Amino acid sequence: MYEVIITRPRTLAEAIDLLGSDESQPLAGGQTLIPTMKQRLAAPETLVSLSGVKELAGITRGDGEITIGATATHAEVARELADSYPALAALAGNIGDPAVRNRGTIGGSLANNDPAADYPAGALGGNATIITNDREIPADQFFGGMFTTALLEGEIITAVKFPLPDAAAYAKFDQPASRFALAGVFVARFGDVVRVAVTGASEEGVFRWEAAEQALSGDFSAAALDGMKPDAVGMIGDLHGSPEYRAHLVGVMARRAVAVAAG
């Protein structure tokens, strides 16, 4: 690891101040950032550790919604949402491995927007609102292409607000070495509105599969998606699977998720 300065602010205001300089970057759980720095794919001069910032911690329940602090770990979300939002708890509880889940955070995952990460699918499919130090961004406007988000320089996620769905589930086909999604589909029904978000499959990162949403809004059952799959054009092709394979897998994962959510 190259030389780096680590600052440890105690308040959000202090953290934002420290992030004002060009060469600094926030450090959340570090489960992606530290390996990335070791490979010199990122080389910030200063890390602003968010782990001591109280305003970013904790999970609160409101009326029909749950607000998750940016530094809540995957393990915390898996434990604390097990009863109130089982689909999101299950998503968090299957990221990486147990040791990674004890450090990795929801804010870090969303800000990084890895095209095969699980949380982007949960946030987009779950119609979450990403709250920053400056504004509230609906998930539909938050995710750009892979590793790209609406966050501006010096802006950080402080919390993520999820409306509670009537039914939801996440189905993921693991890439067995990395535990990232080869294809992952988060399905959520809010009354008559159904949202289907797909991760792991597209060159553009997480996306909403609108044809599936329409098919499911009239008939929320796995059968409503029989024979459906998204277009293979624009899907990722690599040694783990061709674009056609991934498109097929998205259909299978979507049916599995709906079967669980509707069951």
Add this chain to the structure above:
Amino acid sequence: MTEVSMTVNGRPVRADVPDNTLLADFLRENLELTGTHVGCDTAQCGACVVHVNGRAVKSCNIFALECEGAEVATIEGEAAPDGTLSAIQQAFQDHHGLQCGFCTPGMVMSAKALLAENPEPTEAEIRAYLKGNICRCTGYHNIVRAIMAASGQDVSNIAAE
């Protein structure tokens, strides 16, 4: 250099370290606790698993400074001062849960975290929990068997091959 202090296996420690010091390096280089192994240094193999405030973490993937004030537990804290092995360590020995032993410190610390959360895990739960611990020698069966045995469960039905 920044001063960091934490408790490691019940002993308060303090040192001035460069900010980029990883917890694994702090344990191995500063404290000479070389039981924590570094296999991959990229958060994949799990040889470096230790506990920070009771939770398993990969010590190659966390800065020592992030552990300021924390309670850290490593493999060196497992056996009693007279050398008597912990129940999990003894089960690894009894069931041949190790060959070269490189992965073993991480396996034992992960097993300890699992049994703290789930005192009687099923075979499937053990295998799922060990996703992030890689062993290139044993083929895992005896590790799973050892963890089952350490939890006081019957191991006669665990696949032998």
